[in-house]
Amino acid sequence: MAATIDDLLRLEMPADEKRIIAEYIWVGGSGLDLRSKPRTLPGPVKSVSELPKWNYDGSSTGQAPGEDSEVILYPQAIFRDPFRGGDNILVMCDCYTPQGEPIPTNTRYAANKLFQQALDAQPWFGLEQEYTLLEKEHKWPLGWPVNGYPGAQGPYYCGVGADKAWGRRIVDAHYKACVYAGITISGTNGEVMPGQWEFQVGPAVGIAAGDELWVARYLLERITEMEGVILSLDPKPVEGDWNGAGCHCNFSTKAMREDGGWEVIMDAVKNLGLRHKEHIKAYGEGNERRLTGRHETASMDKFSWAVASRGTSVRIGRDTEAKKKGYMEDRRPASNMDPYVVTSLVFDTTTLWKSQGE
Numbered sequence: 001m002a003a004t005i006d007d008l009l010r011l012e013m014p015a016d017e018k019r020i021i022a023e024y025i026w027v028g029g030s031g032l033d034l035r036s037k038p039r040t041l042p043g044p045v046k047s048v049s050e051l052p053k054w055n056y057d058g059s060s061t062g063q064a065p066g067e068d069s070e071v072i073l074y075p076q077a078i079f080r081d082p083f084r085g086g087d088n089i090l091v092m093c094d095c096y097t098p099q100g101e102p103i104p105t106n107t108r109y110a111a112n113k114l115f116q117q118a119l120d121a122q123p124w125f126g127l128e129q130e131y132t133l134l135e136k137e138h139k140w141p142l143g144w145p146v147n148g149y150p151g152a153q154g155p156y157y158c159g160v161g162a163d164k165a166w167g168r169r170i171v172d173a174h175y176k177a178c179v180y181a182g183i184t185i186s187g188t189n190g191e192v193m194p195g196q197w198e199f200q201v202g203p204a205v206g207i208a209a210g211d212e213l214w215v216a217r218y219l220l221e222r223i224t225e226m227e228g229v230i231l232s233l234d235p236k237p238v239e240g241d242w243n244g245a246g247c248h249c250n251f252s253t254k255a256m257r258e259d260g261g262w263e264v265i266m267d268a269v270k271n272l273g274l275r276h277k278e279h280i281k282a283y284g285e286g287n288e289r290r291l292t293g294r295h296e297t298a299s300m301d302k303f304s305w306a307v308a309s310r311g312t313s314v315r316i317g318r319d320t321e322a323k324k325k326g327y328m329e330d331r332r333p334a335s336n337m338d339p340y341v342v343t344s345l346v347f348d349t350t351t352l353w354k355s356q357g358e
Contacts, residue, residue, distance in 0.1 A: 012086070013086055018042060018043055019040050019041065020040070020042075020043030020044060021038050021089075022038065022039055023036050023037070023084075024037055024039065024073050024093050025090060025093060025214070025215065026073055026094065027094075027105065027107075027214065028061040028105075029062025030062065031105055031107070032336055034214070034218050044087040048078050051078070051091060053074055054072070054073040054093075055071060055073060057069050058070065058103070064103070071095050072095065072096045072098055072100075073093040073095060074095075074096055075092075077091070077092040077211040077212075078090065078091055078092075079091075079182050079183065080180055082176070082181055083177075090181060090218070094106045094108040107340040111210060111341065111343065111344035112206075112207045114348050117352060120254070121253045121254060121351050122253060122254040123251065123252070123253050123351065124202065124205060124251070125203065125205075125209035125250065125343050126200060126250035126251075126327075127200065127201045127204075127247055128248040129199050129201065129335065130191055130196060130245040130246055131231060131335060132193070132195055132196045132237045132245055133170060134237075135230075141196070141238065142166045142195045142229060144194065153192050153193060153242065153243065156192060156194040157189075157190060157191060158189050159190050164190070167195065168190075170220075171190075171197050174199065174219055174223050175188050178216050181215065181219065183201060183212045183215060183216050183219075184201060184202055184203065185199055185200065185216065187200045188200070192296070193242045193245075196237075196245060201216055210338075210339040210344075214339065217233075232245075235284055235285075235286050235287050235289060235335050236286065236289035236290045239289075242295070243295045244289065244290030246290065247284075247335050247337050248330065249342055249343065250327055250330075251329075251346050256268070256325060258325060259324075259325060261324065261325030262321075262324040265316070265325075265326070268349075272303065272314060272350065273313075275349050275353070276303040276313070278349075279330075279332060279345060279349070280332065282338075282341050284333060284335070284337040286334065286336070287333075288300055290334060293311070297331070298312050298331070300332070305328075313330070314328055314331065314332075315328070316328050330346060
C-alpha cells in the first residue's frame, strides 16, 4: 500500500543517519509574530555554540528594506523538537544586520545586556501565559455559539466537562510538547472565560525566561495550526462581562528569597510604583481594554499592591508575607507582551534602578 503523508511525517531516521533537522525560530517585524524555517546540519548538536548563523529575507517580515534585505540569525538557545523527535532540535534565535548590529526589533539583545549587569542577583521568573482559542471560520472563541454567547462566567475556571472545557486536546498536547522540548513548564489550567487557557513557564533564570516563553508560544502556534484553530493573544478578545487575557510576571531575586527578603521586596514594589507609567507602556498593545479595575485587574491609571488581592497591580502571596521572604507577582502585563521586554524591565526597576531621590 502506498505511503500516506502521515506515514511520511512519522518516519524514523535510519540508524546510520547522522544529519539532523534544526528549526530556526525568530520573532518577526510586528514584535509578536513568530517565524521559522528548517535546515539540515551534522548531528547530534549538544551546544548552541556548535550551530552556524543563518539569514533570511527581512523585507518579507517587515525588518529590512528590499534593497538591503539580509538579516542574520544568531542561535541563542536549543530545545528538543517534539514534532520531529530524535536528535532534531528547535533553535531560538535573535536578529542582526550583516555588520553585527542588533536590528530594532531585537529586544533580546538589550534584555540580555541588563541581565549581564548583575548575574549574582539570580533573577527567577514565572510567567503565566493566558491565551484564547478561536474557531477558524468565524474567529470566535472555541465552543461558543456562532455570533452568540455561552453561559456566564463561573463554571469554566479549572472546569471539567464538555460544557465547560473547550480545547483540552490542544492544551494537553502543548503541555507534553513543552516538557519534551525541555521548557520549564510548571502547569496549565482552564481560565475564567470559556475557551481561554493558561500555561506557566518557570522558574526560569534571567534571559532564559524569555527564550522559553517564546518557544512555548511557538509550540502552541504549531499545535493550533495542526488542529485548524487560531491562537489569540489579544488582551481583551471579547468585549463585555468577560475576563481579559494577561501574562502575569512572578519575580524574585536571591536577596528576596533569603532571610531579610521582605524589605527587599518592599523596596522593589516601591520602585515599580514610581515607574508605573513606563511599565504600562511596555506591557503590551491594547492593554487599556483589559486593565479597567474589573475582572481581576487593577486600573492602569493608578499603581496598587496588596497581599493576596487579584485586583491590584502587584500581588504578594500569603506564604511570602508569612515567611517574610519569597516573590511577588506583577499582574499588569498583557497576554501579548514581549517577555524579553517585560522580564528585563522588571529586573531593571526592582534591582538595578535607583530613583532620583535616593
